[in-house]
Amino acid sequence: MLYVVKRDGREVEFNAEKIGNAIKSAAAEIGVNLKTSKTLDIVQKVIKYIEMSGDSRITVEQVQNLVEKALKDSELNDVVLAYQNYRKERTKVREIKSDLMRAISKIGVETDRDNANVGNNFSSKLLRIASESNKWHNLASMPKHLSKGHEIGDLYYHDLDSYNLTTNCLHIPTREILENGFNTGYGTINAPRRIETAAELSCILLQSTQNDMFGGQSHPDFDNDMAVFVAPTREEIISELKELEVPAEKIEELAEKRLRKRIHQAMQGVVYNLNTMHSRAGSQVPFSSINLGIPESEDAALVCEIFLLEYEKGLGKGEQPIFPNIIFRVKEGVNRETEDPYFYLYELACRVAAKRMNPTFMNIDADFNKKYYDMGITPATMGCRTYLMSNVNGEPGVKGRGNIAPTTINLPRIGIQAQGNIDKFFEIFDTRLNLAKEALMHRYGVLKNLRVKDLPFVAGQHLMKGAEGLSPDDSIEPVLKQGTWGIGFIGLAETLVALTGKHHGEDEEARALGLRIIEHLRAYCDRLTEETKLNWSAYATPAEGLSGKFIKQDQKVFGIIEGVTDKEYYTNSYHVPVGCAISIKNKIEIEAPYHKLCNGGHISYLEVDDCPSGEAIMDILNFAYKKTNISYLGINFHIRYCKDCGTYLQNHEKSCTNCGSTDIQGVSRVTGYLSLDERFGPGKYHERQDRVTHTGTKLNHYQEC
DSSP, X not given: OOEEEOTTSOEEEOOHHHHHHHHHHHHHHTTOOOOHXXXXXXXXXXXXXXXXXXXXXXXXXXXXXXXXXHHHHTTOHHHHHHHHHHHHHHHHHHHHHHHHHHHHHHHHHOOOSSSTTOOSSHHHHHHHHHHHHHHHHHHHHSOHHHHHHHHHTSEEETTGGGTTTOOOOEEOOHHHHHHHOEESSSSEEOOOOSHHHHHHHHHHHHHHHHHHOSSOEEETTHHHHHHTTHHHHHHHHHHHHHHTTOOXXXXXXXXXXXXXXXXXXXXXXXXXXXXXXXXXXXXXXXXXXXXXXXXXXXXXXXXXXXXXXXXXXXXTTSOOOOOOEEEEEEOTTTTSSTTSTTHHHHHHHHHHHHHHSOOEEEETTSHHHHHHHTTTOOOOOXXXXXXXXXXXXXXXXXXTOOEEEEEEEEHHHXXXXXXXXXXXXXXXXXHHHHHHHHHHHHHHHHXXXXXXXXXXXXXXXXXXXXXXXXXXXXXXXXXXXXXXXXXXXXXXXXXXXXXXXSOTTTOHHHHHHHHHHHHHHHHHHHHHHHHHSSEEEEEEOOOTTHHHHHHHHHHHHHOOOTTTTSSSSOOOTTOOOTTOOOBHHXXXXXXXXXXXXXXXXXXXXXXXXXXXXXHHHHXXXXXXXXXXXXXXXXXXXXXXXXXXXXXXXXXXXSSOTTTOOOOEEEEEEETTEEEEGGGOOHHHHHHHHHOOOOBOSSOTTTOOO
C-alpha cells in the first residue's frame, strides 16, 4: 500500500484518479483537451517513478513534482506551465484558507484595532469574522491584477469586506426626511412636532443609515434642520400655559424658559444616544458628525447654543463624549468677528473645544467653500473627512450625497522605487493612478448590480440623492452617479524624504514637490470626471489601520530606510510628521494649500498642551482663517479623566486629585474622530506616542512665535 502524506500531516491512500483530474484541469485552462488514453499514460509514468523510489509514503509536493516530470517527459510543455500555474493557484487558495482561519482564531480572542470604534463583544467578533470571510471572497472574485495590487500593498481598497455590499458614507437630508416621515421596516414614523421627538429621531436616522453603509454619517446642517421643530414646541408650551390661565404678561417669558429646558433635554438626549445607541448588529455606535454654527434663524441659534452646552457637560459623570464629531462652521459676517450677530456661538464653540477637543472647525471663507456659500449652499464635512460639493450629474451640495468608495495609493513605496528620480516617480505614480481608477470602475460595475432593496433604508427611503422614483428592484446606479469616487494617498512626508532626503516641514524644495505631487493627483481626478461623467475626487485618506499596514509591507520588501520606513506608521495624508518640532503658524501655512487640492476630504491637526484656553483656540483659528485658505481644523490635546468620579486631570497625574482612584481614562483624536486610548491600533498608538506640541499657542496678532 502507498500512502500520501498531506500538508497537515494526515496520511491517506494513494489515489491515481486525483492525478488524472488535476492534469485534465490544467490542460483545460489553456484549451487543450487531453485524450483519456494520454492522461492515463502520464498517470502510469507517475506511478512508475514512485515505484522506482521504493517508498511506501510520499508527500503531496513530491507527487506534484513527479507529475511535472511526467508531463515534461511526454513533451507537453504547455501543459507543464498550466500545471505549474494550477499548483500556484491551489497554494494561494490554501493560504487564503489558512490566513482566514488564523484571522478567525485571532478575532475569537479579541477584535483588531483597525477601527477604534469597534468593541470586543460577541456582536463585534461575529461581524469581524464575517468581514474577514467576505474580504477573501472579493479578492478572489476581482481580476487578478487588481487583487494583487491590494495584496502586495501598492494600493488599498477600503472596506474590502463591503466591496460588493454597500457604499461608504452619507450626508443625511435630515430636515427633509423628518418632515416627510420615514419607515425603518416596521411601519411609518410620522413627522415630529416636538423638538424632543425630532432630536431623538435624528439619532435613529444616523443609526439606521449606518446599518446600510460601511462609513460615517452626518447631519450636514443640524441646527437649522432642528430649528423647524422649535416653533411648534413653543406653540405647544404657550397653549399649555394659557390653559393653566397664566397671566398674559408672563406667558412669553415663562414659555421661553420652558422652551430652553426642553431643548436642553432634547440635546442631552442626542449626546447620550450617540454614545450608547449601537448599530451594525450591536458592534459599534454610529460614526456620527454634526455640522452647525451658521444659523438662519434665532431658533437655529438657540439649538446650536444649547447643543454645545450639553456637549460641554459631558456624559453622566462628566465623562468625555466620543460622539458625535462636531464641525463648527466659521464665517465672517455671521460669527467670526466680535460685531457679528452670532459671535457668541463662536466663543462658546472655542470654549467647549478647549475642554472637549470638539468641535472641530471649518472655514466657510476659504475660497472653495465661499463660492458655494454665495450660491446659498453651505458646505459641510465629516470626521472621516468626506467633503463634496461639485456635481457633474446634478445640483451641487452635500445633502443626500457621500463618498461612494475610496482607494488609497501607497505614495512612500513609489518614492522608494523611484530611487530619487523625480521623472521616474511620476511615471510610476501614473501607473498606480490608472490602477486606482480601474479598481474603482470595477467596484462601480459590482455596486450597480445592487438594487434599492439591498439598501432598504438609505435608498428605499430616498435618503440618497438619485434614489427618487426608484422601485425596490431597480439598480442603485443613479445613486452611484451622485456620490464621489475618491483616490486617496498616505505618507506624503515619507515620500518626500525618499525622493529628496527631507520632508515638506523642513525644506522649501520638498514643500514645492509635495504640492506638485498632489496637484498631479487632483488634475488626474478632474480629467476622470470629464472622461467618465462621474464625480472623482482627490482624498486625503484618514488611514487609521492602513498607516501601520502599508509600512509593515514596505519594511518586508525594502527594509528599514531612515526617515521613511523606520517607525511603525506612515504619516497621515499630507500632514507634516507628528514628531516634527514646528510652530503652529508654519504648520498651518504648509498644510493650507492641500485643503483646496483635496476636494474629496481633508483635515489638519494642531497639537497643543493639555487644557488650552478658549481664547488660545480662537487665536489659532483666527490666524488660520484670516491669513490662509485653510478649511478644516482640529485642535488636539490629550484628555484624561477619572472613570469613577469624572474629574479631569492635568499634569499627567496618575491618580484622581478628587477621589484618589487610579482608574484613569485617556482620550485622543485619531483620524478625525475621538477615541479611547486603549482602542488605538498599533500604528496609531505609536503615532500618538510620537506627537509633539506645536509651538506658539498664542499667535500675538499673527506674528511668528
